[in-house]
Amino acid sequence: MANETNPLLSIQGISASVEEKQILHNVNLDVAPGEVHVLMGPNGAGKSTMGHVAMGEPTYTVDSGKIIFDGQDITDLTPDKRSRAGLFLSFQAPVEVPGVPLTSFLRAITTGREGLDMKRKEFRKRIRSLADELDMDRAYLDRELGVGFSGGEKKKVEMLQLLLLQPKLAILDETDSGLDVDALSVVSHGMKLYQETCNGTLLIITHNTRILEHLSVDRVHVMVKGRIVAEGDASMIADIDQNGFEQFEQAAANAE
């Protein structure tokens, strides 16, 4: 059960829009420390938007509501400040950054972070061991970020950053989409490691229940057309697996 009194992430009445088109409608969502939450819903429901709004993507305008993270109102913070406050977003489609070797990028994002600003040798060792842990060829560390990486390799790089930055809370946006079985098991392994080593808190965005098989889920939120239309415990997953989202779509229609 969610810890009602002291959530780590608290999304309070968020409505958000892009180019004057409203996408999120009064979304409320609390995640307590150490818990695993799942945000589910059909394609185009606004789940990814929710993740990006939590991270502060400037494309979206927050029209009302606020986002409290670790006791701090982060609604007006830029994404880099949210990151340094301990929030992490794994991208569904990570960008490519030609000209920047992965290692240089990883060093830049750890620099100046308390407890992570390690000595160079230590840093090298750390990222190598993480690469090994994630079954990632070390050669990727010297390649330009994302350039020529397969979908699976891109997701591994996201997991590597998750484990390197050890955030307080990670939002995983469709991390499982488009992965083959091997990549999927690596990603699952990464999530498990994050929980074990950092006492991690997870908000998993997905429309597919497969990635949840090896996780102990605390709470499920269902989003349809930009609204949270149902919430419940892990048993909802099996229900959705069998019956799909149609049962919730009527609820969404009623809410409009």
Next chain:
Amino acid sequence: MSEKKRTQVDDIDRSMYDFHYDESDQEHLEAGLTPEIVREISEKKDEPEWMLEHRLKSLEIYNKFPEPDWGPSIEGLDMDNIVTYVKPPTEQQASWDDVPDDIKNTFDRLGIPEAEKSYLAGVGAQYDSELVYHSMQDSAAQMGIVYSGIEEALHDEKYEGLIHDHFMKLITPSDHKFAALHGAVWSGGSFVYVPKGTKLDYPLQSYFRLNAKGAGQFEHTLIIVEDDASLHFIEGCSAPKYNVANLHAGAVELFVGKNAHLRYSTIENWSKNMYNLNTKRATVQEGGDIEWISGSFGSHVGYLYPMSILNGRKARASFNGITFAGAGQNLDTGCKVVLNAPETSASVETKSISKDGGVSTFRSSIVATPKAEDSAASVSCQSLMLDDRSRSDTIPAMDIRCKNIDVGHEATIGRIGNDKVFYLMSRGMSEEEARTMIVNGFADPVSKELPLEYAVEMNNLIKLEMEGAIG
């Protein structure tokens, strides 16, 4: 001489632009360009002293300029043999009935009076170097909009000051050789003034017809759209075919005020003996925008690069152009944009088509000055080669001097995919029909921006160019 009517789609044939009338009763000045000729032009027009000085200064600059060495050859243009000034035997009229029959017939055949009745707010028609017809709907006049001959306005106390302050301030005689020539011998053209806050829903149109053999046309168009005002101006050009070179060196100066909007559409269909060395330029103030729609089909040689200078915060420019170079044509077209204020934006989309030895060159410049922080510009150009005896060049330049800016550029060149032709033929089209359809589709982004009548004309011109394209 063909007597085909322009508006019939089925009848389209370039010969309908090729009729011409006897020029025997018109007065010609001596060929060649001297200060004496320039004085004579000015005297005949009874111009203010400052205009004569401007003409003489321009002539001086013209004589100093070398010919351009980077564009199509203009060797075939012997300036000494160009009759630079041809005055038709009529004064400007406000009713078509008063226009001499042969001139009126010319414009009738081009469909101008008809279009005026159906959808235009005002029309000006220039025949060779003089404006022969000018009229505007009463409703537009009541809004305070001025649309008149520029020479007429120059002789009107109310406007002389405005003209003095704007005339060749944007395009100066020292810009290039043909701007200088224009400054020396300009004649005719339109003056449009749209007062503050006035929005005209129907377009104004100006039609240029160069009828005399071996002549030049140097009209000057000056348009002032004041703050919060809006205007659509359409320019059409044609000329009959002769086997000696004609020259068109007009100038178009557009002043777009704060939050004002101007759309300037052109379908240029000069005959294929024309050297079209036209200069067009707009300056846009804060929040205003200029939209250029430009189709270049005619001319033997074309040098045409409408320029937008964005001088105010959030000013915008868009340029949408198509160039079709067929046999014997070397059309060097494109545009220039200067981003000279914060948060300005420009978008350029062009298409070019080359066929039967035609040469089309897309040439552009995007210049962002250090003032253009937080601005954006995108350029996209596509070129289509319809055979392997033609040429298509793309020469886009970008000069960026500020940091917080996004400039994107993309261009492609290629031919019509055989798979597309095969697909259409498999559905029963002839190869010619299939190719024409594909080329029309290629041109669609431009034609859909034109008024219907012009879009139809453009598609017909494409159809005409595509005829006999197979085998």
Next chain:
Amino acid sequence: MEARTLNNVSAMPAPTWHWLHMNDATVEVPEGLDAASDFAIDVAEGTAGAFDAAMAAAQEAWDAEHEGYEYQRNYTDEQAEKLGGTSLSAYQQGVDEVEASKDLARMFDMGMGGDATAYLREVAGTARVIEAKRGEHASASVRIAGLDGHANVAALDIVAAADSELDVCITVDSPTPGTGLTGSTIRVFAGDNAKVTITRVQTLDDSWIDLDDMGLFLGNQADVQINQTVLGAGKTYTGLAGDLRGTAANANVVTRYLGHGDQKIDFNYTLRHHGRKTTCDLYANGVLAGTSTKTLRGTIDLIRGAKGAEGKETDNVLLVDEGVHNKTVPTILCNEDDVMGNHGATIGHIRKEQMFYMASRGLSQKQAEAMFVSASLEDAYIEAPNDATREAVVRLGNKLVDGFGELVEDNEEELA
């Protein structure tokens, strides 16, 4: 030597408006420089005259393959004839003239051309020959160092016979302080099925001027990869021209640069497709910081007859400081229909979606920009083909980024 002005250097084949000042470069050679051609090369001298001999043989083979072939000039119709033809521009007429000559040597261009190639040849004297004989796999490295008070220029002929492989690394550096000019002028012949890789890394201090002049000839299925890294020198001029002559020849040119301080960087690339199914890819990616200036002229020329050819060029420029100045003119010239030509350019600050990604990992815009600068050096270090180049990158990197050397050397230790 007297001060000299080299005009019409690295001119783009089809010029544009003069007021843009992009058509070509002017190089000021300071006075008082002594001529030198003092550079280290780690392989034995190849056969004298190998390049000219290879070109003569290529001409013979080409003539035999193209018996009865006539280049088709631009078509004109009757009406245009009466007006003196299609009124081609000087450049367009020139193409028809040169192509009609069928003279391969005449069509072989150097990238800098103008006064610069002549100057470099004059300073360097006779070219050294680096050669891979038929079927051989050879490699060579060349080190050109700034010599105080000198114009130090290497002239090289790189000749890869049919079915050979040849890798050449060129390091241009200034390990000792001084001022002057360095340069190289290189003719490259890649015979049928030959594979040639040339990597040139320049890490000079700002007191130097560097001139990098190259011309390529590619036979049937020849594959040439050029990697250029420009990190230093107050003024750098790079000119590369290539004739993709043989069927299915391929040229890839990858340019990486970091402009900083008051540097001036000038690139000129012209790749001319003659052979059927030839392909090229010009890719430039760089960062401009400080008040540096960069000009890039890239021309892909698809010549009539090059059926099935494909050319592509890209220039991505990241601007990280106010006061930088970037000029790019990505030209495609084409008089053949059965071709594909593409070019793209992105110029400006960090792209929106990239910036959000980096911000979501904790980087501010300033931090991200600093990362791009140091990453371009690290990238050069990672890509460096040999120790000499790595040393040179570290030497320059230490001047620009605190602790750069230790950073990358840790990497080395662990690898060892």
